Amino acid sequence: MSQPLNHAPGLGEFLRRNSTYAILVAIGVGFAILSPDFLTLNNLLTVALQSTLVALAAMGMTLTIITGGIDLSVGSVAALSGALAAGLATRGGLGTYPGLLIGLLAGAGIGLLNGAMIVWGRIPPFVATLATMAIARGLTLVYTQGRPIAGLDRAFTFWGSDSLLGVPLPVWVLLVVAVLIHLLLSQTALGLHIYAVGGGEETTRLAGVSVGMVKLCVYIISGATAALSGLILTARLWSAQPNIGVGLELDAIAAAVLGGSSLAGGVGSIPGTLAGAFIIGVLSNGLNLLEVPSYNQQVIKGLVFILAVTLDYFIKQRRSPKLRRVTPQEKTSEGA
Template identity: 45%
Template structure:
């Protein structure tokens, strides 16, 4: 048996193991290389304050990217997460008013405990996710169309609810979610890391995750094998909506205002982060750790370009190129695996 194993190993092309290793961990090498280059170009980049700032800025997009990762694994897409964030933000902020200001805007509404706006944000996000999932699972509408519709509806709902104005003067306990620290680490970063860990467990060690991979790999085979495809498709979008609600809490608390214009283009940044992190749009392939690295790559790219005083217009061009290159590499990888 050992002789056969050694013979099989010797029959493999030279460098095959090295190529597989490089292919598997290429995204990590890219991230390290970017950090080295940015630290050379800007001495400020590797300071603790700047790195924490990068992670804090990317926390909301990172949360959206976690949800998008599972959706893409099931061969779906979500274009509505930025708009869902906005409507969750304004509704949640309206229940987190400080007493003096809140009495002027909502005379019959007392100052509510912090748990209320938190639950409201989660409920709004989950409801939007439920609608997305139900439309896709029950009607067969392509995810692109269903979530595009939700993107427009949710943005309109945010504008209607807030009358197009920011909802400000939030209670201090709410502001702490976006501005506080735990052991010197910003709360948004802590929340993102906790939710990334929970999502990793869900995706790798629960029926929810196993079924998500199965649906993305071959939906027909998953159905034939007894998986309730409709149920788990809906759950995937509900979970993504919950994450959008948490992202709304963080972003609203950071700027001390729930604004209907929040989250514009965030869904594209989230999709880009997941794509760069190795999540395949062909379905059935992707990891949470890869998405986290993808989020950090996009964050480092944006922060580095800011430090180098690169125009915001050129930053959009660079982001677009990164997405295209990432998809091209994914397509080539899929062809090689067939």
């Protein structure tokens, strides 16, 4: 008897596996129809540049969410890192690259503090990172005295304003960081342990994995990616603004969730998070092109996010045979 042929996955299965990308394409097609300027090369590069800042912070956020945690401090960390780097590079007299390095290390240090409070202090991630969010923002205002720090040299602003092969440098930085974190998640033991912690912390501990060290690594990476986002934004603005990064944590969480990460932990991917960040970037850019007032944009974004997450849930849950509810009739027939 001949074996049945393996048919290619249908449209439903394709959408189930790639729902985030399908939503991104649908939103992009909609704006392309509504605005002739959307698909121009300059505008697409602008979208990529705008999405970079959210995507960088969202990648670190994704790691914390996979472990079942959260990092609410990323916006404040971005502001503090940018302010420290700019201040040390100018009035501190250290120079650009030592300033950038210290800014990056400051972000990783706050991530380490978050991890230490969660692992050894037994403080819930929401509370711990909410506290460091307030502390980092306060330190930023104290350090800057509430005023911008200007006078950055060309070596600093280069990272936010120059291009390579016609593509803005921040986008290249994003691609490099995305590849590294994706490889960490998919090709290393640490990545396997990150998923395991989110899937079942006690089971992972009984398997001999140091859950505490995994969490420390995750929050350090989250702090570093938030700091990198702040450094790039500071370079783009040619000055350190004490109020940058306000709301960045919400955009980062939204990008991760839109990308398929589960707030219950154990699920998430870097490609999905990048798609989620670009959904946010495309939405903001498209609404600006359509000249929608800024106070209306927040309402529209919220509604689109709810619709996108609901649609994603519907596609993944209702299309999956494993998760479909079995009817009493089916149970009877199986028993027969």
